[in-house]
Amino acid sequence: MRYLPLTQQDRAEMLARIGAASVDDLYTDVPAVARRTGLVDLPLHQGELQVERALKAMAAKNTPAGSTAFFVGAGAYRHHVPASVDHLIQRSEFLTTYTPYQPEIAQGTLQMLYEFQTQVALLTGMEVANASMWDGSTATAEAAMMATRVTKRGKVVLSGGLHPHYADVTKLICDANKIAVAACPAAIDGEAKVVDLIDSDTACVIVQTPNVFGTITDLAAIAEAAHAKGALLVAVFTECVSLGAVKSPGEMGADIVVGEGQSIGNALNFGGPYVGLFATREKFVRQMPGRLAGETVDADGKRGYVLTLSTREQHIRREKATSNICTNSGLCALAWSIHMTLLGEAGLRRLAVLNHERACDLADALGGVKGVEVLTPRFFNEFAIRLPKRADAVVETLAAKGVLAGVPFSRLAPGTGLDDVLLVAATETNTDDDVALYARELKKALA
Amino acid sequence: MTQLRSTRGVSGGAADFETVSGSRGGLQATWLLFEYGAVDRSGVDLPAPKGRPDRLGGLARTAPIGVPGLSEPEAVRHYVRLSQRNTAIDLGVFPLGSCTMKHNPRLNERMARLDGFADIHPLQPVSTVQGALALMQELSRWLTSLTGMPAVALSPKAGAHGELCGMLAIRQALIARGEGETRRRVLVPSAAHGTNPATAAACGFIVDEVPGTEDGRVDVEAFKAKLGPDVAAVMLTNPNTCGLFERDVKAIADLIHEAGGYFYCDGANYNAIVGRVRPGDLGVDAMHINLHKTFSTPHGGGGPGAGPTVLSERLAPFAPVPYVVADGEGFKLVEHVEGQEFGRMVAFHGQMGMFVRALAYMMSHGADGLRQVAEDAVLNANYVLARLKDAFDAPFAKYGPCMHEALLSDKELRAHGLETVDLAKALIDEGFHPMTVYFPLVVHGAMLIEPTETESKTELDRFCDVMLALEARAEAGEVEFFKTSPRLAPVRRLDETRAARQPKLRWKAEEAAMKQAAE
Numbered sequence: 001m002r003y004l005p006l007t008q009q010d011r012a013e014m015l016a017r018i019g020a021a022s023v024d025d026l027y028t029d030v031p032a033v034a035r036r037t038g039l040v041d042l043p044l045h046q047g048e049l050q051v052e053r054a055l056k057a058m059a060a061k062n063t064p065a066g067s068t069a070f071f072v073g074a075g076a077y078r079h080h081v082p083a084s085v086d087h088l089i090q091r092s093e094f095l096t097t098y099t100p101y102q103p104e105i106a107q108g109t110l111q112m113l114y115e116f117q118t119q120v121a122l123l124t125g126m127e128v129a130n131a132s133m134w135d136g137s138t139a140t141a142e143a144a145m146m147a148t149r150v151t152k153r154g155k156v157v158l159s160g161g162l163h164p165h166y167a168d169v170t171k172l173i174c175d176a177n178k179i180a181v182a183a184c185p186a187a188i189d190g191e192a193k194v195v196d197l198i199d200s201d202t203a204c205v206i207v208q209t210p211n212v213f214g215t216i217t218d219l220a221a222i223a224e225a226a227h228a229k230g231a232l233l234v235a236v237f238t239e240c241v242s243l244g245a246v247k248s249p250g251e252m253g254a255d256i257v258v259g260e261g262q263s264i265g266n267a268l269n270f271g272g273p274y275v276g277l278f279a280t281r282e283k284f285v286r287q288m289p290g291r292l293a294g295e296t297v298d299a300d301g302k303r304g305y306v307l308t309l310s311t312r313e314q315h316i317r318r319e320k321a322t323s324n325i326c327t328n329s330g331l332c333a334l335a336w337s338i339h340m341t342l343l344g345e346a347g348l349r350r351l352a353v354l355n356h357e358r359a360c361d362l363a364d365a366l367g368g369v370k371g372v373e374v375l376t377p378r379f380f381n382e383f384a385i386r387l388p389k390r391a392d393a394v395v396e397t398l399a400a401k402g403v404l405a406g407v408p409f410s411r412l413a414p415g416t417g418l419d420d421v422l423l424v425a426a427t428e429t430n431t432d433d434d435v436a437l438y439a440r441e442l443k444k445a446l447a
Numbered sequence: 448m449t450q451l452r453s454t455r456g457v458s459g460g461a462a463d464f465e466t467v468s469g470s471r472g473g474l475q476a477t478w479l480l481f482e483y484g485a486v487d488r489s490g491v492d493l494p495a496p497k498g499r500p501d502r503l504g505g506l507a508r509t510a511p512i513g514v515p516g517l518s519e520p521e522a523v524r525h526y527v528r529l530s531q532r533n534t535a536i537d538l539g540v541f542p543l544g545s546c547t548m549k550h551n552p553r554l555n556e557r558m559a560r561l562d563g564f565a566d567i568h569p570l571q572p573v574s575t576v577q578g579a580l581a582l583m584q585e586l587s588r589w590l591t592s593l594t595g596m597p598a599v600a601l602s603p604k605a606g607a608h609g610e611l612c613g614m615l616a617i618r619q620a621l622i623a624r625g626e627g628e629t630r631r632r633v634l635v636p637s638a639a640h641g642t643n644p645a646t647a648a649a650c651g652f653i654v655d656e657v658p659g660t661e662d663g664r665v666d667v668e669a670f671k672a673k674l675g676p677d678v679a680a681v682m683l684t685n686p687n688t689c690g691l692f693e694r695d696v697k698a699i700a701d702l703i704h705e706a707g708g709y710f711y712c713d714g715a716n717y718n719a720i721v722g723r724v725r726p727g728d729l730g731v732d733a734m735h736i737n738l739h740k741t742f743s744t745p746h747g748g749g750g751p752g753a754g755p756t757v758l759s760e761r762l763a764p765f766a767p768v769p770y771v772v773a774d775g776e777g778f779k780l781v782e783h784v785e786g787q788e789f790g791r792m793v794a795f796h797g798q799m800g801m802f803v804r805a806l807a808y809m810m811s812h813g814a815d816g817l818r819q820v821a822e823d824a825v826l827n828a829n830y831v832l833a834r835l836k837d838a839f840d841a842p843f844a845k846y847g848p849c850m851h852e853a854l855l856s857d858k859e860l861r862a863h864g865l866e867t868v869d870l871a872k873a874l875i876d877e878g879f880h881p882m883t884v885y886f887p888l889v890v891h892g893a894m895l896i897e898p899t900e901t902e903s904k905t906e907l908d909r910f911c912d913v914m915l916a917l918e919a920r921a922e923a924g925e926v927e928f929f930k931t932s933p934r935l936a937p938v939r940r941l942d943e944t945r946a947a948r949q950p951k952l953r954w955k956a957e958e959a960a961m962k963q964a965a966e
Binding site for chain 2: 090
């Protein structure tokens with residue numbers, strides 16, 4: 001067994017030192033009825049070759065995005081990740097270390113987190129960011145709870161453009177904590193409608209831009225209306241590359257900005273692991289969830305970094321903590337930070353333009369197909385189209401032709417009456433041929 | 448697991464000199480990337496845009512963003528230099544109790560990066576991801592067989608998220624029974640991980656602490672006294688955070704069930720019993736499994752983890768969506784269930800990347816190897832305990848063997864004017880990552896040592912030799928030596944109090960410019 005160093009002789013010597021006759025003597029505290037003598041009914045150990053063969057057979061039954069013309073988004077996006085990112089995150093010292101509890105021998109992780117926090121703050125236009133959350137959806141739920149702590153109010157308002165899964169996760173946590181949730185009905189261009197639902201008990205409004213239909217919204221007026229009534233504005237995004245092209249939520253008055261960071265540095269991975277980004281204003285930092293790296297000095301006065309403000313966290317504050325989060329998404333945050341460093345502002349801006357232009361190409365091509373209507377008025381790299389038939393059926397038809405055409409809105413939110421709406425995303429990875437193939441096959445499917 | 452004690456280092460004692468460059472031999476000096484990157488420098492080559500008019504509706508970002516870039520050689524060097532300031536399991540013993548820092552097999556990394564797993568989208572048509580659903584189903588088979596539990600929810604993203612899954616399932620079950628408003632109290636032993644009370648509170652429950660006994664277990668009499676019609680559940684870690692098996696676990700399970708509550712088991716320490724004890728046989732109703740502990744997926748400097756949660760027959764109907772079901776020849780992904788109240792915990796289907804790694808690990812070890820994993824982990828911990836228990840105070844050693852981790856107190860150290868943190872920092876200079884310190888809270892100055900099964904006897908002997916040698920120095924009264932440790936790490940002891948009092952959580956261009964002007 002290749003991962004186990006002890007030999008039978010080692011085991012015998014160690015048992016002798018312990019004063020136990022056999023390893024069974026070490027399990028005597030286990031109630032007799034629960035002691036299993038035989039093996040669990042599962043296969044026995046195997047070599048690398050055999051395991052690799054079995055797993056490759058499973059992998060071969062999936063259709064990788066890269067083997068198709070791929071236009072699926074709605075919360076996860078296929079981008080090119082530079083080769084050096086994956087090489088660097090696989091360095092032992094990053095991959096096989098723990099949360100930096102002993103800062104003197106974890107300065108690599110801590111400085112990286114400090115840089116990550118700075119990058120996230122700059123990108124979102126906010127003052128401070130934490131060291132990552134599990135993903136965009138859980139970060140959104142955490143933002144809702146944080147807003148209730150900051151305002152000491154008990155109601156949260158969700159926009160009709162918030163990703164339905166994000167709304168589900170947020171409702172789940174709010175319900176358990178008796179926080180009222182008022183949700184606007186699904187709307188392609190109705191983020192500002194949240195303002196109508198603000199009352200004197202509203203802790204925050206949660207809006208998404210670009211929203212799940214791809215629509216970009218100016219948040220300034222929403223921020224003003226929310227603030228006038230003592231509520232916070234939580235801004236959500238699922239595509240962080242958009243921040244290279246679209247005005248940041250911070251510039252538009254958001255109080256908390258959360259989103260999915262997967263697009264930068266991280267593969268699709270069938271939904272995880274991803275990395276939640278979480279940023280806010282300095283005055284709210286003590287109500288923030290999650291870990292924070294901070295600068296300090298060592299005994300010689302030299303600059304160094306530590307985890308700080310941990311009196312907010314579960315391991316100190318227990319049931320009074322700002323969140324139960326412990327393990328976050330450190331290695332995905334590292335991948336994000338490395339990719340962002342490789343891009344730099346110039347690279348990020350160009351990447352964002354390439355995404356936007358590709359989406360414009362796609363909108364033109366699909367909008368030119370008879371019976372198809374582009375619904376999204378302003379977008380970054382994702383938009384919604386209305387089809388003359390059910391979107392899920394069209395998606396299945398096109399999948400057989402090598403085109404993964406997008407996400408039927410009904411898959412995210414069944415029963416909303418939008419069964420003919422398809423969410424479509426384009427990125428820099430799509431070629432002219434991909435776009436042409438999609439339009440051609442869509443035309444055939446609708447003929 | 449935790450570092451509760453603030454440190455403020457003492458200078459002096461370093462027999463050292465300053466280099467001109469700031470580097471120290473092979474250890475290169477580092478700067479923040481903001482101090483030498485540039486907004487117009489990049490490590491990627493992207494084609495020129497076509498320059499077509501935008502459809503951003505007048506919301507283009509025109510103000511500077513300010514994120515600097517580095518070329519590829521600079522970026523590679525930046526992060527390799529940073530990496531050299533970390534220690535890691537691949538470098539040496541990393542005996543963080545409760546964290547299970549075992550070897551991370553590289554086969555797992557290779558498998559997780561197969562295009563068929565890494566390059567698939569969670570919302571692709573299910574007809575194009577049948578292999579991924581098959582893998583989730585196979586992982587479920589292993590987890591339910593090993594634990595003796597009928598169902599598993601795969602979507603939780605980490606251990607604490609798994610706790611949330613279990614406790615919300617309990618909440619839904621109580622609501623279904625019409626007791627959602629009356630059963631609000633959750634019993635949590637004093638030795639529990641901080642996530643347990645934090646999770647219970649995050650689910651809207653009221654936390655009630657149960658004291659422990661002198662031998663490091665839950666006080667069953669005190670537990671019994673706290674039971675009542677308002678109790679929703681007990682959250683019990685087993686093996687517990689003192690590294691001990693709860694002997695009365697069956698009685699506790701029976702008592703909570705008789706009282707109408709549920710038994711949540713924190714499975715953080717499942718690695719001690721995998722293949723030998725099935726939580727299902729102990730009366731557990733819900734238990735999360737940290738794939739990044741028991742099943743070897745890498746900790747990555749603080750995640751990502753994965754926290755699949757096994758559920759009893761009683762709780763299975765209250766599991767979150769999505770889940771996979773067999774559908775004729777293939778598999779179906781159930782993403783919405785009419786009338787099911789739990790709903791969804793996370794945007795997608797869980798940590799697929801971790802599922803692949805964990806399954807590769809399970810298949811590599813097999814039923815036989817996994818049992819050996821538990822036995823060797825327990826053997827290694829007991830060996831360390833046997834070697835250290837006379838030199839240090841081991842408060843529970845006299846009551847019998849430990850499980851996968853050995854617990855010491857700071858009694859011996861205090862007698863010499865030292866604290867746990869001082870020993871921890873001295874261990875750093877010896878090339879070892881310190882054990883978990885100041886946790887669990889029930890032991891003064893706790894030192895929780897979890898060697899894991901992937902340490903050889905030779906490595907354990909080296910570690911124990913160093914621990915004993917340091918204890919001898921403590922006994923010899925070398926207080927100054929300890930208080931000025933570490934001397935040989937990339938930085939000296941860091942001032943955590945200052946970091947918390949004057950929080951500086953990011954680099955700021957204005958501050959940097961002011962500092963430069965002042966210099």
